[in-house]
Amino acid sequence: MILNETSYFGAGCRSEIATEAKRRGFKKAFFVTDKDLIKFGVADKVIEVFQGAGLPYELFSDVKPNPTVANVQAGVEAYRKSGADFIVALGGGSAIDTAKGIGIVVNNPEFADVCSLEGVADTHSRAVPTFALPTTAGTAAEVTINYVIIDETKQKKMVCVDPNDIPAVALIDPELMYSMPKGLTAATGMDALTHAIESYITPGAWTMTDMMEIKAIELIARNLKRAVDDGSDREAREAMAEAQYIAGMGFSNVGLGIVHSMAHPLGARYDTPHGLANALLLPYVMVYNSKSAAAPKYRAIAEAMGVDTGNMSEDEAIKAACDAVRDLAASVGIPSRLSQINIPKEDLHVLAVDAFNDVCTGGNPRPTSVEDIKALYNEAY
Numbered sequence: 480m481i482l483n484e485t486s487y488f489g490a491g492c493r494s495e496i497a498t499e500a501k502r503r504g505f506k507k508a509f510f511v512t513d514k515d516l517i518k519f520g521v522a523d524k525v526i527e528v529f530q531g532a533g534l535p536y537e538l539f540s541d542v543k544p545n546p547t548v549a550n551v552q553a554g555v556e557a558y559r560k561s562g563a564d565f566i567v568a569l570g571g572g573s574a575i576d577t578a579k580g581i582g583i584v585v586n587n588p589e590f591a592d593v594c595s596l597e598g599v600a601d602t603h604s605r606a607v608p609t610f611a612l613p614t615t616a617g618t619a620a621e622v623t624i625n626y627v628i629i630d631e632t633k634q635k636k637m638v639c640v641d642p643n644d645i646p647a648v649a650l651i652d653p654e655l656m657y658s659m660p661k662g663l664t665a666a667t668g669m670d671a672l673t674h675a676i677e678s679y680i681t682p683g684a685w686t687m688t689d690m691m692e693i694k695a696i697e698l699i700a701r702n703l704k705r706a707v708d709d710g711s712d713r714e715a716r717e718a719m720a721e722a723q724y725i726a727g728m729g730f731s732n733v734g735l736g737i738v739h740s741m742a743h744p745l746g747a748r749y750d751t752p753h754g755l756a757n758a759l760l761l762p763y764v765m766v767y768n769s770k771s772a773a774a775p776k777y778r779a780i781a782e783a784m785g786v787d788t789g790n791m792s793e794d795e796a797i798k799a800a801c802d803a804v805r806d807l808a809a810s811v812g813i814p815s816r817l818s819q820i821n822i823p824k825e826d827l828h829v830l831a832v833d834a835f836n837d838v839c840t841g842g843n844p845r846p847t848s849v850e851d852i853k854a855l856y857n858e859a860y
Contacts, residue, residue, distance in 0.1 A: 480687065480732045481624055481642050486649040488721065490713070493525060493652045496567060496610055497532035503608065503647075508536040509563035511554065511578040512570050513544075519658055521614055525569050537561035542574045545636070545746050545753075547629045548593040551580035558585055558607070566609040568646070569655070571667065572618030572753065575611050576626035579644040582606030587643075594630055597637035598838055604643065611646035614655045616706070616719035617667025617754050619674060619727020621649040629747050636743040638838040645731075651724050653716040661707050664719075665811035668703040669758030671723035672696065672804065673738050676765065676780060678730035680773035681842045688729035695729070696783035698722035700807065707811045734842030737834065738764045741852060744833035751820060758813040759820070762805040763859045769797045771845035777801075817860045827856045 487495045500508070508529060516522045517540055529536045539557050543550055558566070558581055568578035580593060586604040590596050611621035620626065624642045629635065659667070672695075678684060679692035699722045705715035741764070742756035769777055778796040781788050784803035788796045805815075814820055822830075831853035834840070840847065 481645060482728060483622055483645060483649045484647045486622070486651065488651045490652060490654045490717070492650050493612055493655065494528055495650060496525065496528050497534060499610060499648050500532070500534055500565065503565070505565045505608070506535070507561070507563040508534060508565060508567045509539060509558050509561050510536045511539050511542065511566060511568045511574055511581065513542040513574050514540050516570055516614060521655060521658060522569060524655060525567065525612065536567070537563055542570065542577045544573050545629050545750055546573050546577040546580070547631050549631065550577050551584060551593050551628060552591070554581035555584045555591070566607050567612070568609055569612045569614060571613065571615035572620040572627070575613065575618070575620035575646070576628065578609055578611070579606060579620070579626040580628055580639070582609050583641060583644050593628060594637065596628070596639045596641070599640045602641055602643045606644045609646040610648040610650060612650045612652060612655060615659060615663060615667040616656055616716070616723045617670035619671065619723050619731070621646055621651070622724055622727040623731035625731060627743070634747050635833065636747040638743065640838065649724070651720050653713070653720045656716055656720060657710060659710060661710070662812065664707045664710065665703070665813060666752055666754030666758055667723070668699060668706065668719055668811070669761065669808055669813060670754035671719070671726050672699045672703070672807070673757040673761050674730045674735065675699065675726040676761065676804070677735040677738055677842070678726070678733050679780065680768060680776050680844045681734050681736055682844055683733035683842065685733070688733045691725050691729040693779060693783050695722045695726035696780060698725070700784045700803070703807065704810050735839045736764070736768065736843035737840055737847055737852065739839040740834040740837035741830070741855065743837050743839070744830045745822065747833070748826070748830070749822060755813065755820065758808050759815065759817065760859055762801055762808065763855055765801045765804060767851070767855060768843065768845050769801070773844040817856065822860070824860055827853055827860070830856055
């Protein structure tokens with residue numbers, strides 16, 4: 480399994496940026512974050528660590544909610560001019576994915592077009608050493624070998640898979656997540672649940688990843704609504720921070736399925752937030768995938784969601800698992816229909832083609848087709 484070299488957990492652990500920078504002999508940070516985190520003072524919590532340790536930094540905040548090739552290329556140019564020798568990434572998946580792209584291209588300049596990184600790229604050098612601090616409890620970008628960049632010319636989300644991009648240090652500090660609004664807490668939490676369920680039923684799953692994903696599902700089922708209802712609930716925030724990281728440990732090593740394949744074109748074409756797209760589509764795809772070799776695993780999903788399946792048949796346990804996920808999504812305000820988020824119905828065929836060709840489709844437990852995916856989009860419409 481491929482994991483971070485070092486990980487820190489718990490309130491205030493961001494202070495260990497200074498410890499790790501000193502231990503590794505780094506002299507200057509290239510600080511990648513977004514403008515909202517600067518505006519709302521979250522970035523200040525990391526800048527205080529830099530200043531307290533006398534650690535110089537260069538700020539790069541040109542990060543979009545769905546990062547693009549141009550974002551990464553601008554970051555590469557800024558990094559080279561900065562004189563920095565490591566990257567600190569603060570944010571959700573967008574900021575950390577941008578940092579991963581920057582770090583890979585800086586040390587593998589033959590991929591300067593960024594588009595050639597799509598899929599499994601044959602990079603030869605590790606990315607610039609990166610410390611990643613998530614501000615959302617969902618994407619797990621700080622622990623994965625994946626990152627997603629939009630090719631603006633093709634209106635396509637490129638999923639890049641590369642062991643060389645994993646951050647060297649992950650710092651999971653729930654204090655950086657306290658300011659997340661309810662909607663973002665809900666969507667990113669359901670994104671983490673999608674990671675856990677998809678990687679639990681993918682054909683590549685095995686004993687260790689099963690253990691991780693079931694625990695992640697348990698933590699999310701118990702704590703997501705609490706975190707949404709009361710953002711200052713420290714226990715719920717900490718549990719969600721741990722759950723999304725654990726889910727990421729698993730899926731980064733065994734893959735995902737067509738929930739992600741179907742969500743990616745929505746983000747690329749309409750800028751739909753990734754967590755929201757996953758959360759909306761997950762129950763529909765779970766029903767579809769229950770007609771596969773993964774069916775027996777749905778009982779464990781239902782149990783982890785808090786359902787007593789002792790007297791249930793396999794079909795009843797499958798239904799209970801799907802219903803529990805649907806009910807949790809509804810309880811935190813996730814829309815249940817694509818029409819509610821303004822997806823044009825006439826685009827469903829082209830979306831299905833894009834989804835079928837997505838790198839995540841190969842990890843789905845049930846073989847699929849463009850027509851099957853289009854039917855799922857129609858069902859969710």
